[in-house]
Amino acid sequence: MELIKGRAWIFPDDVNTDVIYPGRYMSITDAEETPKYLFETVYPDFRSKAKPGDIIVAGKYFGCGSSREQAATAIRYFGIACVVAYSFARIFYRNAINLGLPIAVVPGIREHVEEGDEITVDLAQGKLKNLTTGKGLSFEPLPRFILDLINQGGLIPATRKKLGLG
Amino acid sequence: MGMTSPLTLTEKILAKKAGKDEVRAGEIVSAKVDVAMSHENARMVKKSFEKIGVEKVWDPDRIVIIFDHRVPAESERTALGQKELREFVKAQGIKNFYDINVGVCHQVLVEEGFSRPGILLVGTDSHTTTGGALGAFATGIGATEMAAVWATGELWLCVPETLKIVVNGKLPKGVYAKDIVLKVIGTIGADGADYKAMEYSGEAISGLSVASRMVISNLSMEAGAKVAFVVPDKVTEDYVKDRAKGPYEMLASDPDARYASEHTFDVSDLEPQLACPHQVDNVKGISEVAGKKIDQAVIGSCTNGRLEDLREAARVLKGRKVDPGVRLLVVPASWKIFKEALSEGIIETLVDTGAVLVNAGCGPCLGAHQGCLAPGEVAVTSTNRNFQGRMGSAEAFLYLASPATVAASAIEGKIADPRRYLEA
Numbered sequence A: 001m002e003l004i005k006g007r008a009w010i011f012p013d014d015v016n017t018d019v020i021y022p023g024r025y026m027s028i029t030d031a032e033e034t035p036k037y038l039f040e041t042v043y044p045d046f047r048s049k050a051k052p053g054d055i056i057v058a059g060k061y062f063g064c065g066s067s068r069e070q071a072a073t074a075i076r077y078f079g080i081a082c083v084v085a086y087s088f089a090r091i092f093y094r095n096a097i098n099l100g101l102p103i104a105v106v107p108g109i110r111e112h113v114e115e116g117d118e119i120t121v122d123l124a125q126g127k128l129k130n131l132t133t134g135k136g137l138s139f140e141p142l143p144r145f146i147l148d149l150i151n152q153g154g155l156i157p158a159t160r161k162k163l164g165l166g
Numbered sequence B: 001m002g003m004t005s006p007l008t009l010t011e012k013i014l015a016k017k018a019g020k021d022e023v024r025a026g027e028i029v030s031a032k033v034d035v036a037m038s039h040e041n042a043r044m045v046k047k048s049f050e051k052i053g054v055e056k057v058w059d060p061d062r063i064v065i066i067f068d069h070r071v072p073a074e075s076e077r078t079a080l081g082q083k084e085l086r087e088f089v090k091a092q093g094i095k096n097f098y099d100i101n102v103g104v105c106h107q108v109l110v111e112e113g114f115s116r117p118g119i120l121l122v123g124t125d126s127h128t129t130t131g132g133a134l135g136a137f138a139t140g141i142g143a144t145e146m147a148a149v150w151a152t153g154e155l156w157l158c159v160p161e162t163l164k165i166v167v168n169g170k171l172p173k174g175v176y177a178k179d180i181v182l183k184v185i186g187t188i189g190a191d192g193a194d195y196k197a198m199e200y201s202g203e204a205i206s207g208l209s210v211a212s213r214m215v216i217s218n219l220s221m222e223a224g225a226k227v228a229f230v231v232p233d234k235v236t237e238d239y240v241k242d243r244a245k246g247p248y249e250m251l252a253s254d255p256d257a258r259y260a261s262e263h264t265f266d267v268s269d270l271e272p273q274l275a276c277p278h279q280v281d282n283v284k285g286i287s288e289v290a291g292k293k294i295d296q297a298v299i300g301s302c303t304n305g306r307l308e309d310l311r312e313a314a315r316v317l318k319g320r321k322v323d324p325g326v327r328l329l330v331v332p333a334s335w336k337i338f339k340e341a342l343s344e345g346i347i348e349t350l351v352d353t354g355a356v357l358v359n360a361g362c363g364p365c366l367g368a369h370q371g372c373l374a375p376g377e378v379a380v381t382s383t384n385r386n387f388q389g390r391m392g393s394a395e396a397f398l399y400l401a402s403p404a405t406v407a408a409s410a411i412e413g414k415i416a417d418p419r420r421y422l423e424a
């Protein structure tokens, strides 16, 4: 997997899926349409300020609450390059991986990154570097199996491959 | 085969489903699914399934589809979704399809014998953990991964560590499984079991009925649990042996199995508990909360809409009237329960007090179509989530409690202790 490089957006602890993707848009099932409502209620300017290729940096238990897949879908289809957090809620973590959205579990990350810093993430090596401050840190890389899934673009392409469909 | 070291119940089930001698917490396995359940959100699964591009599902007999979230359909959009799915199940030969007159998915899975000890059960709904009450490895998954299950029958899983929860003591009168599990969540927190399995044991748990055990496994999801077992025993086996749709295996953790941590509770002096707005782990005892004025009271859902719940509510309410300022909604978790409650006279008792009966299903629990709240209103409910906006307005306030506490509160028009209504 290539090195991920982007600008950081900082989020707090316990960002729940209602904050990421409001429940009133749950009936939308078209992936391309979901980014229109990303963070709408609580961070309404995120969509105008952030750009595809940016990186979300958050505290603990990112993606907690309801299991709606659209939370991960909206982030992925907005074009966020990676979500780095102290920890993730289980179903969000799975949904992200299955949708091919790169994520990294890096405890304490917020103490090393400020909003707008340029950072690089090497998922396979477990290395993160803050280019703005010049500091680097290591983290436990995700298991090989999960990296492969993300690399293949998620579970749908991986399943197609497994079934010999392309 | 050599001697294996002691394993948890989770490790035993996942090893079998992965076709291995043993697996360990932290390992990632590809496991074979026994039962794959979806509700109306099968529509999203179907979309992803079509993207994968296989014609037929891997095994129509292992797929279960249950309509419960919006029954009968509250809008044209839902009606269309339900229509599409009725056509889909026919085309795919899915016989385990339950339309709008059956009940809440998690109740139906247990009642119809799909949830069984030792199996791997997945559902596109977070409270699929309910099946853990019978010793199934039962967990919620996303729509995309369910599509892959429909296509291949397999799912990748990270073997979770286990939290051991021991509940000792004898439950006092007017205190129930709901109060136990609220106490546990209040203690370990909303992420206390994130990524982990929970395993409940102890005399207060083994004394519970299957219906009460389901409350424990259902609500444990709100502590982040991937799966929440009540260790299978004779009560479990008596319940499943005549209704099991397929083989099952009575498994338990080995005595020296490794747990992530262990928590012990004693419920002998426990008072009724409530989860206060707006978090399930914001748990307080009734003595702290009693007296808060309410507008609505709800008895139902996959957490607490079973026969024993309705029976207990009727005991509290019998011969009394719901406060004129309160709307009491009663939602049986299934039609079977509804019919049993009807023949026991429970429904009549409840309706005579002024309660409104709602079709078996999710009803007001998800704030989609029935019993929505206006801004500023307060409800006490036997459901499982009190997040902002869960039952209508984001400016309403939800208190979660046992059906008896809900019933007592409906009588008084304010949050009330049920124990004084249960004197012998």
Ligand code: SF4
Pocket (backbone or CB within 6 Å): B068, B069, B104, B105, B106, B125, B127, B301, B302, B303, B361, B362, B363, B365, B366, B383, B384
């Ligand atoms: S009753 Fe409520 S918690 Fe249970 S499945 Fe329905 S919406 Fe979900």
